[in-house]
Amino acid sequence: MKKLLCMIGALALTFSMAGCAAKPEAAKSESKTETTAPAASEAPAEVIKLRVAHNQTSLDNPYQYGLTKFAEELEKLSGGTMVAEVYPGTLGTNESELAMKLTTDSVDMVVASPGFMASTGVKEFDLLSLLYLFDSFEHWESTIDGEFGDTMKSLISEKTDNEFKVVGYYSSGVRNYYGKKPITVPADAAGLNIRLQASPVQQQFWQAAGANPVSVGWQELYQALSTGTTDAAENDHTNMMLQEHHKTPNGKYTSLTAHDYTTRLLLMNGRKFDGFTEEQQGWILEASKASVAEERAVTYKMLEESKEKIVADGGVINEVDLETFRTLAMPIQDAYAKENGLEDLLALTRK
Numbered sequence: 001m002k003k004l005l006c007m008i009g010a011l012a013l014t015f016s017m018a019g020c021a022a023k024p025e026a027a028k029s030e031s032k033t034e035t036t037a038p039a040a041s042e043a044p045a046e047v048i049k050l051r052v053a054h055n056q057t058s059l060d061n062p063y064q065y066g067l068t069k070f071a072e073e074l075e076k077l078s079g080g081t082m083v084a085e086v087y088p089g090t091l092g093t094n095e096s097e098l099a100m101k102l103t104t105d106s107v108d109m110v111v112a113s114p115g116f117m118a119s120t121g122v123k124e125f126d127l128l129s130l131l132y133l134f135d136s137f138e139h140w141e142s143t144i145d146g147e148f149g150d151t152m153k154s155l156i157s158e159k160t161d162n163e164f165k166v167v168g169y170y171s172s173g174v175r176n177y178y179g180k181k182p183i184t185v186p187a188d189a190a191g192l193n194i195r196l197q198a199s200p201v202q203q204q205f206w207q208a209a210g211a212n213p214v215s216v217g218w219q220e221l222y223q224a225l226s227t228g229t230t231d232a233a234e235n236d237h238t239n240m241m242l243q244e245h246h247k248t249p250n251g252k253y254t255s256l257t258a259h260d261y262t263t264r265l266l267l268m269n270g271r272k273f274d275g276f277t278e279e280q281q282g283w284i285l286e287a288s289k290a291s292v293a294e295e296r297a298v299t300y301k302m303l304e305e306s307k308e309k310i311v312a313d314g315g316v317i318n319e320v321d322l323e324t325f326r327t328l329a330m331p332i333q334d335a336y337a338k339e340n341g342l343e344d345l346l347a348l349t350r351k
Helices: 002-035 062-078 095-104 114-119 123-129 137-144 147-159 200-208 218-227 237-242 270-274 278-312 322-339 343-349
Strands: 048-054 082-088 109-112 165-179 193-195 212-214 232-235 253-268 316-318
Touching: 048 062, 048 095, 062 082, 062 109, 062 165, 062 278, 082 278, 095 109, 095 114, 095 253, 114 123, 114 253, 123 147, 123 200, 123 322, 123 343, 137 147, 137 165, 137 253, 147 165, 147 343, 165 237, 165 270, 165 278, 200 212, 200 322, 232 237, 232 253, 237 278, 253 270, 253 278, 253 322, 270 278, 278 316, 322 343
Parallel strands: 048 082, 048 109, 193 212, 193 232, 253 316
Antiparallel strands: 109 253, 165 232, 165 253
16 A cells, blocks of 8 residues: 555656646747747838928919929828928028028028029029020020030039039019000110119110119019109019009009010039939939929919909000010120120020
8 A cells, every 4th residue: 555655656746747847848938929029010211301492481482382392292202201391481581591501401402593603603604694595485494404504503513512403493484674654675765764683784785775774672662663763673474463563653564575584593402412312312303303393384374364463453564576675685695605705605595
């Protein structure tokens, strides 16, 4: 009996040891199940934010539409990894000051005038201040989107040590004469005090027509036209209509001189652009292309709508003898190009 009890005790001890040995394996397996997570998905890419700005405070203007389109396309093309925030006039209302912020990384893209680039030492951009350089929007587009525009882009990168880079060309409409009387040939402007931009070649043109250039601030021009201290001015339909210059005694008559098809530059800092990957650069350029198309379409549409509004408000619009105006402008263009060594560039605009 004693022997049987010993055998039973030995068997119990064996099973007890076997049970203890099994527990660590089970624990090990259980621990593995708890700590091994499913394969993690890739971490989301860092979102790159670009600050893009223009100097117009109104949201209902072509620049705003153009840059908004840029933002939409950039986000779509990049799958949300690059986004643009649009600042309308909130980072500055002076184009030159706004453009200089590109050099301090306080903004990533701006709309600026060719005059800004000329002031930084790229004198070739002064060529765009010549009157009657273009005779239609189609002529302007084929030139600015062709060899001439490409040459100007290269000159900016080269002469500013890549501090500025043109990624697109916006239109700022076409400027016309408006004043207290209509004109049909340049001589009709003789004796008129006309408010002009500060460009010497533009003043030279109107002086050759017999007019007297005067300096009046844009914000003061409505009053000057109302009181008669200024006889006339010049601008595109949209700007003059929004300021209601056509409702003043000396702004009633608009003559379609079409003397200045104006250009604006969509600028980035070239060094920052080069810091992006090739794919990211492609997204920026593609979004810029869509932005340019949108801005131009809105500009042209608003010009027609503004023209209709001017007439509806009692303004009078007349055609002019454009050939007489171009004949007056050609010698000024030739002399300016020769004096500044820009004959080859001028030739590109006349193709």
